[in-house]
Amino acid sequence: MATLVDAFARSPSPMVITDARAPDNPIAWANDAFLQVTGYTADEIVGRNCRMLQGPATDRFTVERIRSAVQAAEPISVELLNYRKDGTTFWNAMTITPVNDAEGLAFFYAAQADMTYVHQMEVSMRGTNDELERLVNARTQDLTTALEQKTALLHEVDHRVKNNLQVISSLMLLKARRTPEGEARDALQGMAERIGALSTAHRMLYSEGDCTHFNLGDFAAEFLADMNAGLDPERRRVEADVESIAVAAAMAAPLALMIHELTANALRHAFPGEREGRVSIVARRTERGMHMTIRDDGVGVAAAAPNPAGFGRNLVEMVVRQMRGTIAWADAGPGTTVDIDIPLQQPA
Known part of the structure; x- marks a missing residue:
C-alpha cells in the first residue's frame, strides 16, 4: 500500500482524494501535480471542498452533473473550466470515482488532466479556418473578376x-x-x-x-x-x-x-x-x-x-x-x- 501511495504522490497526473464521510466532502489529500496545476499549497486546500477551484465562467450545468453523481455515489467523467490560485483559468478533465470500504462509501478519488491546450487548439483552428476561408474567397473573387x-x-x-x-x-x-x-x-x-x-x-x-x-x-x-x-x-x-x-x-x-x-x-x-x-x-x-x-x-x-x-x-x-x-x-x-x-x- 505504501508503494501505491508513493506512486500516486509522484504521478505527473493531478490526483486528489476527498473525504466522503466528513461534512461537505472536503479534500483529504492531493499530489504534487495537483498542487502545481492549481498553484495552491497542501495547507491551503486540505479541508476545503473542490468547488474552491470554480469561478464566474465555470459551467453551472456541469457542476450540477458532478454534484448529482457525488450524491448518488456514481463515477463521472467531465471537463470543467477551473481557476488557479492566481486567477488564471484552465480546462480540467477529471474522472471522479467513489471508493467504498467495509463500512460503505469512504472517499472519492479524482484523476485529472489539464486540457487547456486542446481547447486552445480548437479555438485557434476555428479562427484560422475562418481567416483562410475569407482570404481564399477574396482572392478567388479578385482573380475571376480580373x-x-x-x-x-x-x-x-x-x-x-x-x-x-x-x-x-x-x-x-x-x-x-x-x-x-x-x-x-x-x-x-x-x-x-x-x-x-x-x-x-x-x-x-x-x-x-x-x-x-x-x-x-x-x-x-x-x-x-x-x-x-x-x-x-x-x-x-x-x-x-x-x-x-x-x-x-x-x-x-x-x-x-x-x-x-x-x-x-x-x-x-x-x-x-x-x-x-x-x-x-x-x-x-x-x-x-x-x-x-x-x-x-x-x-x-x-x-x-x-x-x-x-x-x-x-x-x-x-x-x-x-x-x-x-x-x-x-x-x-x-x-x-x-x-x-x-x-x-x-x-x-
Missing part, C-alpha cells in the same frame, strides 16, 4: 493547390518518420493524412470539366482506392456505395476532410489489436440534399479506448456545422454508425 478565362484559371489554381498540399503532406510524413513513436508522431501522421484527403479533393476539381461542381461518386471511388491501398484486404477493408451526386466545388474540401476523418478514426479505433473489420460509406440523394452513413462493425464507441489528445469527433462536427448539416452517432451493435444529412443548396 481574368476572362475563369474555368482555365480555377483549374490551374486547383492544380497548384493540389501540388502544394502534396508537398506539405510529404514533408509532414517525412518528419513523422523521424519523430520517436508517441503522441507527437501520431499527430504528424494524422495531419499528413488529412492534408492528403484535401489534395485528393483538389485533384478531382482539377480533372472535372465543370469547375463549379464535382462528382461525389467519383471522389468516393478515388478515396476508396487510396485508403484501401494501405490496408490488408484479408483483415480490414473500406467499401463505398455512393450515388453520382453533383456537389458544389466549395464543398469539396470539407466533404473530403469529413469522410477521411470518419473513415480513418474507424480504422484506427474500431479494430484494436488484430481484430478484423469493415467500414462502409453509403451516400444517397434526398429531397433537400444528401444523406450519408458511415458504419463499421468494430468494438463500438463505448468500448473504444479513450484518446484524450484526439479531436477527430470535434473536427467532424465542426465541418458538418460549416456545411449546415446535422450528424448523429450511435452504437450499431456491433460497431458504430454515423448518420449525416447535408443540404446541397449552400447559402451564398
Whole structure:
C-alpha cells in the first residue's frame, strides 16, 4: 500500500482524494501535480471542498452533473473550466470515482488532466479556418473578376493547390518518420493524412470539366482506392456505395476532410489489436440534399479506448456545422454508425 501511495504522490497526473464521510466532502489529500496545476499549497486546500477551484465562467450545468453523481455515489467523467490560485483559468478533465470500504462509501478519488491546450487548439483552428476561408474567397473573387478565362484559371489554381498540399503532406510524413513513436508522431501522421484527403479533393476539381461542381461518386471511388491501398484486404477493408451526386466545388474540401476523418478514426479505433473489420460509406440523394452513413462493425464507441489528445469527433462536427448539416452517432451493435444529412443548396 505504501508503494501505491508513493506512486500516486509522484504521478505527473493531478490526483486528489476527498473525504466522503466528513461534512461537505472536503479534500483529504492531493499530489504534487495537483498542487502545481492549481498553484495552491497542501495547507491551503486540505479541508476545503473542490468547488474552491470554480469561478464566474465555470459551467453551472456541469457542476450540477458532478454534484448529482457525488450524491448518488456514481463515477463521472467531465471537463470543467477551473481557476488557479492566481486567477488564471484552465480546462480540467477529471474522472471522479467513489471508493467504498467495509463500512460503505469512504472517499472519492479524482484523476485529472489539464486540457487547456486542446481547447486552445480548437479555438485557434476555428479562427484560422475562418481567416483562410475569407482570404481564399477574396482572392478567388479578385482573380475571376480580373481574368476572362475563369474555368482555365480555377483549374490551374486547383492544380497548384493540389501540388502544394502534396508537398506539405510529404514533408509532414517525412518528419513523422523521424519523430520517436508517441503522441507527437501520431499527430504528424494524422495531419499528413488529412492534408492528403484535401489534395485528393483538389485533384478531382482539377480533372472535372465543370469547375463549379464535382462528382461525389467519383471522389468516393478515388478515396476508396487510396485508403484501401494501405490496408490488408484479408483483415480490414473500406467499401463505398455512393450515388453520382453533383456537389458544389466549395464543398469539396470539407466533404473530403469529413469522410477521411470518419473513415480513418474507424480504422484506427474500431479494430484494436488484430481484430478484423469493415467500414462502409453509403451516400444517397434526398429531397433537400444528401444523406450519408458511415458504419463499421468494430468494438463500438463505448468500448473504444479513450484518446484524450484526439479531436477527430470535434473536427467532424465542426465541418458538418460549416456545411449546415446535422450528424448523429450511435452504437450499431456491433460497431458504430454515423448518420449525416447535408443540404446541397449552400447559402451564398
